[in-house]
Amino acid sequence: MKKLTDFEINKKLESLIDWDYYEDALHTDFEFDNFKDCMSAMNRIAFECEAINHHPEWTNIYNVLEIKLTTHDANGVTELDFKLAEAINKIVEVEE
Structure with a gap:
């Protein structure tokens, strides 16, 4: 998978x-x-990660989930990271 340029990443982040x-x-x-809702979201995200074979670096403290996405094989962000980020937003139902 090809590492995206800073320009490509910033454009996609829009x-x-x-x-x-x-x-x-x-x-x-x-x-x-609460903690239960956070863990439930993590479990739903985990199934998506397995389905696309791409896994986040994440930490959980009580009701807060922090997620970092990068493609280690490409030494940076790829299309796969954006695919997973979009799936995570749908799972967590992020709204504008």
Whole structure:
């Protein structure tokens, strides 16, 4: 998979709600009502990750989920990271 340029990444970010690009990765965080809701979202995201064989770096503290997406084989962000970010937004139902 081809690493995207900074220009390509920033252009694609215009249509991706609540994600930022820094340190060669896409970053976001979500705050849920409680731990159970956060874990439920993580489990739903995990099934999508397995389906497309691409996995995030993520941390969870109580009701907050922080996600970092990068393609290690490409040493940066690829189309696959954007595909997963879009799927995550649908799972978590991010709204403008």
